[in-house]
Amino acid sequence: MDVDRIKQIVGSSNEVDVTYNGVSVWIDQIHEDGKLATVHLRHSLEERSDVEISELKEEVH
Numbered sequence: 001m002d003v004d005r006i007k008q009i010v011g012s013s014n015e016v017d018v019t020y021n022g023v024s025v026w027i028d029q030i031h032e033d034g035k036l037a038t039v040h041l042r043h044s045l046e047e048r049s050d051v052e053i054s055e056l057k058e059e060v061h
Contacts, residue, residue: 001056003034009058017059020051027056 001018009016010027018025018039025039028048037056040048 001053001058003030003053005058006030006037006053006056017061019057019059020049020055024059025056 024042028038
């Protein structure tokens, strides 16, 4: 996924299903470098990870 789409998702009021390595995640923030995002698992608010934006996938239903 690209950084522009991630920005759209973060700024949207609609719920968009995003996965990282096949696991559903929420995007908390985009890093200034435009390459990393902080995410957390949908069922665990405590466990946050910095991941490559290119590794995030938008799931279309």
